Amino acid sequence: MHTSSIQQNILEELDRELAVTRKVLERVPDDKFDYQPHPKSMKMGTLASHIVNLLMFKQLFVQANERDFLDQNAPKPPPSPTTTAELLERFDKFSASLRQALGESDDEKLTDNFELRRGEQVLMSRPKGAALRIMGLNHSIHHRGQLTVYLRLLDIPVPGIYGGSADEPGGF
Numbered sequence: 001m002h003t004s005s006i007q008q009n010i011l012e013e014l015d016r017e018l019a020v021t022r023k024v025l026e027r028v029p030d031d032k033f034d035y036q037p038h039p040k041s042m043k044m045g046t047l048a049s050h051i052v053n054l055l056m057f058k059q060l061f062v063q064a065n066e067r068d069f070l071d072q073n074a075p076k077p078p079p080s081p082t083t084t085a086e087l088l089e090r091f092d093k094f095s096a097s098l099r100q101a102l103g104e105s106d107d108e109k110l111t112d113n114f115e116l117r118r119g120e121q122v123l124m125s126r127p128k129g130a131a132l133r134i135m136g137l138n139h140s141i142h143h144r145g146q147l148t149v150y151l152r153l154l155d156i157p158v159p160g161i162y163g164g165s166a167d168e169p170g171g172f
Helices: 008-024 044-063 083-104 130-153
Strands: 064-069 114-120 123-125
Touching: 008 083, 008 130, 044 083, 044 130, 064 130, 083 123, 114 130
Parallel strands: 064 114
Antiparallel strands: 114 123
16 A cells, blocks of 8 residues: 555556456457356356456445345446457446546545345445455456466466566566
8 A cells, every 4th residue: 555545545556457457358369259168167258248347346336335236227237248349448438437436436435335235135245445445356356367367278478467477577
């Protein structure tokens, strides 16, 4: 953490993770959207779309007080992109929207509670800033890691994430 501001720390971390995530998504080839390394695994295009759509979910943590998975009127992600260009266009749009929402927030709002529910069942109840980090950033980082494994299995060069990679040696 570089500052005592929750908002500024999250923005700094978000900017770094968005830049790295975009580099990974750029490597997803159009002709491999249906690639599935195992029957229990998501298809590559589905996984990449999920990573992008999680940006909308993160925005909920900032702007809403709750999300009920059983709410039929809740926002739904649009249909999955079918090309890398569409994927990156959505990523850029959702990233800008999330960044704007977080920029318009403040530390006080980020300490307000967010509740994730399935009807009456509470799945998570945390301050918005914590929800954004745990269920937002960490969740995306997990899936981005999965996507890098798909790239490796397809012999597609994996970009450096937190330093160099076997394909892109180097440091920070």
